[in-house]
Amino acid sequence: MKSDRFKSPCLTVGVGSRLHPHAPRRHDGRRQIVRAAEDFYGAPWWDWIRYVDRQGVERYGRARVVILGTSSVAERVIVVERAVQATPVAGCPFSAYGCERLRWDMPPGADAPRVDAVQLKDVKSVLCVELDWVDWVRRHGLERMPASTPTTSEEYRARRMFVNAFVSA
DSSP, X not given: OOOOXXXXXXXXXXXXXEOOTTSOOOTTSOOOEEEEEEEETTEEEEOEEEEEOTTSOEEEEEEEEEEEOSSOGGGOEEEEEEEEEOOOOTTXXXXXXXXXXXXXXXXXXXXXXXXXXXXXXXXEEEEOEEEOHHHHHHHHOSSOOGGGSOOOHHHHHHOEEEEOTTOOO
């Protein structure tokens, strides 16, 4: 007997999804997984991704929600907080070795970054993105951590991150 569970018109939110079968695979041959969960085994997990938007422009962003369609991978959508390249800092060793510096893409007067709805098939890869700790310590000191710092619009605008060129999926 055939199951009708995939014929429901309902959408659900998942903690993640494997990338499209044609996306580049991990070095061990397995498909990459993009995760976006407020609570994944006791802690938030929001992966960074490289994707192509509706205009065909390659972008970076942090996955916030994975919406699972009714029956196929083609119906999966990821809601992404968009990031853009930030101004490089002179003498930065990370930039010298190919790491890309990012900042949140925020419209003037907004309190949060722009968001995109990205189909899973348009996700190119899962990235390793690190906080720019030199910038963080300069602004907040050695004893403050991101988890204990309120996420205000000013903090969103000031925060910088790096796409780590030394880590590949």
